[in-house]
Amino acid sequence: MSLTLHTALISTMVMVSxxxxxxTDSEFNTIGEIVKTLPIFKEYDREHLPDDAESSMELLRGEDNLASMVSKIRAVLPRKLYDTAYALACDVAVCDGQLSQEELRMLEILRHGLDVDRLTAAAIERGAAIRFTRL
Incomplete structure (x- = not known):
C-alpha cells in the first residue's frame, strides 16, 4: 500500500486504535464519523475506508518499527497537517473512554515523529478529552 494524504491520516488513527x-467498535465508528464529517476528507471516497483501514493494519504488521511507519506518514503529509494527524489520533484514542498505556505510547511516538510541540500537543489532547467527555 502506498500512502496518500487520506490514507496517511487514516493510518494515524488506525495506529492508535x-x-x-x-x-473497538467505538474506535472504528469514530474513525468513520471523522472521515464522514471533516472537510479534510471531502474528496475521499468513504466506501474505501474498510479496505484502507485493513491495509493500514497490514502495513503496521509488516513494519520493523513504528518509527518507520510514522516516517512514511510524515513523508506524505504536508507540514501543516502534522497537528491535524495528531488531533485525529487523539480523538480515536479517547473516544471509548479508556486510554491504555499502549495508546499513550503510540500518541507519544506520533507526537515526536510529527514534530508536534508539547504546548500544541497538550491543547490538542485537552480538546479531545473535552469532546469525548461522558456523564
Whole structure:
C-alpha cells in the first residue's frame, strides 16, 4: 500500500486504535464519523475506508518499527497537517473512554515523529478529552 494524504491520516488513527491489540467498535465508528464529517476528507471516497483501514493494519504488521511507519506518514503529509494527524489520533484514542498505556505510547511516538510541540500537543489532547467527555 502506498500512502496518500487520506490514507496517511487514516493510518494515524488506525495506529492508535490498534496499538492495544483491540480496535473497538467505538474506535472504528469514530474513525468513520471523522472521515464522514471533516472537510479534510471531502474528496475521499468513504466506501474505501474498510479496505484502507485493513491495509493500514497490514502495513503496521509488516513494519520493523513504528518509527518507520510514522516516517512514511510524515513523508506524505504536508507540514501543516502534522497537528491535524495528531488531533485525529487523539480523538480515536479517547473516544471509548479508556486510554491504555499502549495508546499513550503510540500518541507519544506520533507526537515526536510529527514534530508536534508539547504546548500544541497538550491543547490538542485537552480538546479531545473535552469532546469525548461522558456523564
Amino acid at each position: 490498534a496499538s492495544d491489540g483491540d480496535m
